[in-house]
Amino acid sequence: MFDQDSWRARIAEQMHKFTRNPQQEIQISGTSSVLGYLAVRTLEPFLHAFQREPVAAVLTLAEMVQGPGADIIVRRAGRIRFQLSTLIERELRSQAELRSAVEQLIVGLNVIHLARQRLNSSRDEWLRVTLLAELDGYPPTELEQLRRLLHDPGWQSRYETIRSLRQREGIYTAADLVLLHDGLNDSAAHVRAAAARMLGLFASTPPALLVKALTRVALYDCDLETRYAAARTLGLLGDRIASPQLIDHLSLCLSDADPFVRSAAALALGQLGELAGTREIVGKLTDLIGDRDPYAREAAARAIGRLGVAAATTSVINALLRAMEDEDANVHDAAIDAVTRLRKVKATLPLTVSKANETMPV
Structure with missing residues (x-):
């Protein structure tokens, strides 16, 4: 049944492409402004539901908006x-009542938050500045809620609040952990990155909910700095969180249809190092060396270079040697580094262990 939660969820789904390339997505949608695009994405789920569940759609709309603007939308x-x-x-532009209702x-429905949540810091600022400039084209007494929302310097204060946790030296209270969880879900990339880093200083074992949020950021956040901060924290927390379930989840993500997720999963596994050094993981990462x-x-x-003994086999090293011929310079350098690491590991292994490692079934 159509309600506010399903409405918000559908908007979030539609925003996925927007976070990858906002300006291109605005053009593809057929609009020419950020406000127009956000209005379209906000109204689309309602219009779709109105055809299938008109009563539920109208009742849900009435929970949030009433008056002439809502009447225009329904009519x-x-x-x-x-x-x-x-x-x-x-x-x-022509109907103030509709503007008020859309606002x-x-x-x-937290559309601004949904739009900004996965944007990196530069695109987030572009969205904020562009939308504010568009709002300047309307009377200053209108769209005040949107203006306040965009002028809110809240992310800076949230950022500083989270960074201040460094003074706790890893001894966090329950309220601190809630703050970090909220930070990992913040719309500002700087705040998410800071929350991930501060969680890495936690002296105890974080709750499962925090680990889940951290893993989601490490895999799906579109900001490189934030994604790396989360992956590094997974490594820092290491043996406290490296459960079979987490390793299996990251393993599945190595086969994800989205190359963005595949590379993020590999990054996270590399940070976990030998804790993730299972034969299955080694095999999947070796296959991923040939990814498109x-x-x-x-x-x-x-x-692979960080997985230790499990990866120090002739077949893996040979795959890395082939990767050294990759036309991409970064892949070439990564393969050289991995081969160097694994040869050092292999050189320290007793001969019997090395042979057993070569013949162990995958």
Whole structure:
């Protein structure tokens, strides 16, 4: 049944492409402004639900917006569904009531947060500045909630609050852990990265919910700095969190359809090092060296070099030697580094252990 949660979830799904290339996605959508794009993405789930569950759709809308603007949306829902992208900007500019209703929906459904959540810091700032400039084209007494939301310097204060946890020297209270969890889900990349780093200083074993949030950031965050900070923290927490379930999850992600996720999973496994050194992981990372995506190939090579004894086999080293001929310079360098590491490991192994390692079935 259509409700606010399902409405918000559908908006979040639609925002996935936006976070990869915001400006291109705005053009593809048929709009020419950030506000128009956000309005389209906000209204689309309602218009779709209105065709299937009109009563539930209208009741859900009424929970958040009432008045002339909501009436306009309901009256025109059937007609504008397939023309929304071409009509929305003109309608917003000409009808103050509709502007007010759309603003309430954008704020009430946390659309700005959903849009900014996975943007890296530069794109996040682009979104904020561009949208503020667009809002300047409307009367200053209108769209005040959006203006306040965008002018909110909250991420800086949240960033400093999280960084101040360094003074605790890893002894965190329950409230501190809640703060870190919220930080990992923050819309600002700087805050997410800071939360990941501070979690890495935790002197005890973090709750499963925090580990889950940290893993999600390490795998899916679109900001490289944030993703690396989360992966590094997975490594720092190491034996306290390296459960079979976590290793299996990262192993599955090595086969993900998205090369972005494959490379992130390899990065995380590399940070876990020998704790992730199972034969299955070694085999999958070795296969990933031949991936079509150069970032995945590089991440796989670097990860293999950190897995220790399990990866110090002739077949793995031979695969890395072939990777040294890769046309991508970063893959080449990663393969050289991995071969150097594994040869050092192999040289320290007793002969019997080395032979057993070569013949052990995968």
